[in-house]
Amino acid sequence: MSDTHINIQDFNTYYSGHQALKNISVDIPKNQITAIIGPSGCGKSTLLKCMNRLIDLTDGATCSGKILIDGEDIFDKKTDITDIRKKMGLLAQKPTPLPMSIYENVAYGPRIHGTRKKSKLDAVVEKYLTMVGLWEEVKDRLDSPASKLSIGQQQRLCLARGLAVEPEIILCDEPTSALDPLSSQHIEEQLLRLKKDYTIVIVTHNIHQAMRLADYVVHLYLGELVEHGLASEVFENPKEERTRAYIDGTFFTDLAIDKEINLKGNVCPYNFVYAKQALHTLEKDDVLRIIVDYPTAVTEVPRGMETDGHNVIRVKQINESDWEIIIQKK
Amino acid sequence: MNSRKLKDKISSRLMLSATVFACLLFFVMLLGLFGKASPILSVVPIDDLLFSKDWSPMAGKFGFYPFIVGTFWVTGLAVIIAVPISLLSSIYLSEYAGNRLRETVKPLIDLLAGIPSVVYGLWGVLVVVPFIKNTLAPILGAETIGGYSVLAGGIVLSIMVFPVIISITTEVLKTVSTDLREVSLSVGATQWQTIKYVVLRKSSPGIFAAIVLGFSRAFGETMAVLMVVGNVAKIPSSVFDPAYPMPALIANTYGEMMSLPFYDSVIMLAALFLLLVVLIFNVLARMVLVKMERSVV
Numbered sequence: 001m002s003d004t005h006i007n008i009q010d011f012n013t014y015y016s017g018h019q020a021l022k023n024i025s026v027d028i029p030k031n032q033i034t035a036i037i038g039p040s041g042c043g044k045s046t047l048l049k050c051m052n053r054l055i056d057l058t059d060g061a062t063c064s065g066k067i068l069i070d071g072e073d074i075f076d077k078k079t080d081i082t083d084i085r086k087k088m089g090l091l092a093q094k095p096t097p098l099p100m101s102i103y104e105n106v107a108y109g110p111r112i113h114g115t116r117k118k119s120k121l122d123a124v125v126e127k128y129l130t131m132v133g134l135w136e137e138v139k140d141r142l143d144s145p146a147s148k149l150s151i152g153q154q155q156r157l158c159l160a161r162g163l164a165v166e167p168e169i170i171l172c173d174e175p176t177s178a179l180d181p182l183s184s185q186h187i188e189e190q191l192l193r194l195k196k197d198y199t200i201v202i203v204t205h206n207i208h209q210a211m212r213l214a215d216y217v218v219h220l221y222l223g224e225l226v227e228h229g230l231a232s233e234v235f236e237n238p239k240e241e242r243t244r245a246y247i248d249g250t251f252f253t254d255l256a257i258d259k260e261i262n263l264k265g266n267v268c269p270y271n272f273v274y275a276k277q278a279l280h281t282l283e284k285d286d287v288l289r290i291i292v293d294y295p296t297a298v299t300e301v302p303r304g305m306e307t308d309g310h311n312v313i314r315v316k317q318i319n320e321s322d323w324e325i326i327i328q329k330k
Numbered sequence: 331m332n333s334r335k336l337k338d339k340i341s342s343r344l345m346l347s348a349t350v351f352a353c354l355l356f357f358v359m360l361l362g363l364f365g366k367a368s369p370i371l372s373v374v375p376i377d378d379l380l381f382s383k384d385w386s387p388m389a390g391k392f393g394f395y396p397f398i399v400g401t402f403w404v405t406g407l408a409v410i411i412a413v414p415i416s417l418l419s420s421i422y423l424s425e426y427a428g429n430r431l432r433e434t435v436k437p438l439i440d441l442l443a444g445i446p447s448v449v450y451g452l453w454g455v456l457v458v459v460p461f462i463k464n465t466l467a468p469i470l471g472a473e474t475i476g477g478y479s480v481l482a483g484g485i486v487l488s489i490m491v492f493p494v495i496i497s498i499t500t501e502v503l504k505t506v507s508t509d510l511r512e513v514s515l516s517v518g519a520t521q522w523q524t525i526k527y528v529v530l531r532k533s534s535p536g537i538f539a540a541i542v543l544g545f546s547r548a549f550g551e552t553m554a555v556l557m558v559v560g561n562v563a564k565i566p567s568s569v570f571d572p573a574y575p576m577p578a579l580i581a582n583t584y585g586e587m588m589s590l591p592f593y594d595s596v597i598m599l600a601a602l603f604l605l606l607v608v609l610i611f612n613v614l615a616r617m618v619l620v621k622m623e624r625s626v627v
């Protein structure tokens with residue numbers, strides 16, 4: 001097996017008391033693509049945010065355990081976090097261009113790190129825009145605002161911006177979920193091409209994407225590490241039943257629904273109140289399925305239930321107007 | 331028609347009339363002031379009034395220039411003092427301070443914004459004016475008449491303005507998305523670089539709007555300024571000189587010197603002028619704002 005690049009040891013994360021990651025220990029191999037898979041809310045983004053310590057921005061989040069990058073403990077007080085972050089490009093779920101021109105977006109990182117010379121910056125901008133296949137499309141309008149680009153182009157620009165500081169690792173949090181199929185394919189191709197020089201960690205909901213890209217797979221479930229290993233092994237012959245279920249897309253069929261309520265036509269806060277009443281009648285660990293069609297309820301009911309300490313297992317759109325929310329009583 | 335629809339109709343009409351009323355009021359005031367000011371305008375040409383330095387109502391000389399200059403000095407100074415302080419504290423509150431501190435300080439700042447201006451004026455007379463007279467002016471070797479000066483007006487005014495600016499700016503900074511900050515931090519920028527190049531840039535239209543709002547308040551603020559600024563109708567030559575801003579002129583002399591010919595009309599003109607300046611200022615500011623909003627998307 002190849003070298004370890006990111007070494008995670010007994011890692012825990014708490015959001016003001018709520019434990020989002022439980023005792024994660026895993027090694028992420030160098031110059032390969034590692035996919036972190038698992039259902040919504042299982043802690044994938046949290047794990048990624050810990051790797052470059054963006055978790056620091058979250059009020060009330062605390063971590064314990066170690067994450068070593070090239071053997072350096074990134075949570076150590078003596079570590080200069082900007083150096084660590086410089087080693088890692090980030091590709092977010094939503095393409096997020098900085099509020100400046102296309103050129104400035106790519107030049108942003110190098111500028112921050114002290115490159116002043118125009119000729120040098122020009123070269124960097126061209127190099128990385130070419131690398132992500134955007135140069136031909138934008139070379140005549142480098143000075144126009146980055147927000148004028150299409151969403152797919154913006155995501156490639158973000159990739160170029162991350163690459164421009166010459167990182168060793170690229171962290172991607174569902175980088176294609178906001179993109180059309182063609183743009184997604186573009187990004188996937190880039191990532192495959194980049195892996196010979198970079199260690200890539202990609203969070204994805206899309207099991208097929210994980211199969212197409214990953215060399216190594218980490219499966220999280222409710223904050224726990226269920227399984228990790230070579231993609232070929234995990235996908236073809238998972239050791240854990242939960243992994244098999246997730247891969248087969250049947251993850252929740254084994255979750256017996258104990259009660260189901262239909263709240264279509266209700267608005268908030270009634271949705272919330274009815275859901276609460278329904279949970280009240282259930283035993284601990286019982287599972288409630290709620291159907292709603294009121295948009296606010298889709299975010300507010302799960303949030304409220306989580307605040308009450310229950311476990312939101314899934315929030316999913318099931319048809320044009322309706323969403324299902326699955327909650328486990330705690 | 332059922333009663334729900336009727337209610338809907340009535341309430342929308344009611345709101346429309348309220349809006350129309352508020353807008354009309356502005357034009358009624360404008361016309362009223364103009365009507366009252368026209369006698370003096372028909373006798374003395376407007377540029378004589380605006381640019382003459384000679385203010386001797388007894389002799390029938392009504393030069394507004396010292397008041398115009400006084401207004402701009404005091405307001406300008408207030409902004410120069412208030413803007414840096416408010417920006418720094420807004421940045422601190424929204425970017426560095428923890429939730430707890432922010433939640434404690436915010437109500438206090440909002441409270442400052444609600445204190446009646448006469449209280450600020452008193453504080454100016456009791457604290458700022460003596461401070462300038464006894465400490466600041468002697469240290470800097472400047473001359474002052476008892477400390478009542480442009481500087482005193484500027485300081486008092488800036489303290490009245492900065493709660494407004496801080497309060498709005500803090501909100502504006504908080505609307506900048508976390509994603510954007512993460513992007514900047516993730517390429518290895520420090521927090522300060524992120525604030526400087528991304529957060530402030532993204533929120534510059536909002537911050538500008540906050541400053542304009544503060545400025546508008548400063549322009550017309552009367553009571554507190556009037557109490558500390560000295561009220562001498564002369565063009566100040568330094569910030570330690572007294573001045574006589576326009577709102578103070580109106581408040582001080584309206585009703586007192588009405589027996590003088592044209593005086594009433596002159597004061598109305600001053601009010602009209604003040605109204606127009608604030609109007610133009612706001613329109614210009616809005617234009618700049620729209621432009622800025624386009625440039626930071």
Ligand SMILES: Nc1ncnc2c1ncn2[C@@H]1O[C@H](COP(=O)(O)OP(=O)(O)OP(=O)(O)O)[C@@H](O)[C@H]1O
Pocket residue numbers: 015016018020038039040041042043044045046047058205306
């Ligand atoms: N800022 C926060 N404050 C409190 N709890 C949070 C915060 N961010 C995430 N959580 C909680 O931590 C858990 C893990 O969240 P995380 O965002 O890591 O999940 P995820 O696997 O990325 O989900 P998704 O696939 O939906 O993006 C969830 O239960 C979530 O509600």
Ligand SMILES: [Mg+2]
Pocket residue numbers: 044045046173
């Ligand atoms: Mg996520």
